[in-house]
Amino acid sequence: MLIELIILIIIILVVIVFVYLYNSLIQLRNRVKNAWSQIDVQLNRRADLIPNLVETVKGYAKHEKTVFEKVTEARSGLMNAKTVQETAEANNMLTDTLKSLFAVAENYPELKANENFLKLQSQLEETENKIAYSRQFYNDTVLMYNNKCQMFPSNLLANSFNFKEAEFFEIEETKREVPKVEF
Incomplete structure (x- = not known):
């Protein structure tokens, strides 16, 4: 009777650990998806601001057609x-082209004083800060999730239930400097 009770307690403990580890993997995987969604929201916000910014600058710099096309x-x-990789690469390309756009804008003093341009610049800067925060939060969440997928004993469950490691949102080494958008 005592041995049966001990075996039952061990089985119950194993089931509790199994359920806890499985649920924690699900929770972390969902956090990764949520964190990615937050980056996506900010990247879309940034993309929505760009046509307004381009149109504002276009009015002053009609001959800079290639810059507008690249943006x-x-x-x-x-x-x-x-x-995630495609988004990171596209984000790097967009950051480069925005630098070119702001370089064009620097040549037009009346544009730098334009209220619409200043407001768009401010919104873009705010969005860039939110993207940076969201990227950091996403990468922190991916780190926790990947650790859980790799560490014993949760890695046994992760492998058994096909939990795949998530990709980090990385920027190219050459893009690690902060883009300047000040006038």
Whole structure:
């Protein structure tokens, strides 16, 4: 009787540990998805601001057609990206083209004083800060999830139930400097 009771307690403990580990993996996987969604929201906000910014600058710099085309192309690339890696690459391209756009804007003193341009610039800066925060939160969440997928004993469950490691949202080494958008 005592041995049966001990075996039953051990089985109950194993089931409790199993359920806890499985649920924690599900919770972390869902946090990764939520964190990615937050990045996506901010990237879409940024992409929505860009046409207004381009139109404002276009009025002053009609001869800078290639810059506008590159910004539009980069925005389109970001909107069409499907994976974390594609999104990171498209984000890097958009950041580069925005630098070019702001460089063009620097040549037009009356544009730098334009109320619409200043408001758009402020909104873009705020969005860039939110993207940076969201990217950091996403990568922190991916780290916790990946650790759980790799560490014993949860890695046994992760492998058994096909929990795949998540990708980090990374930027290229050359893009690690903060883009300047000040005038």
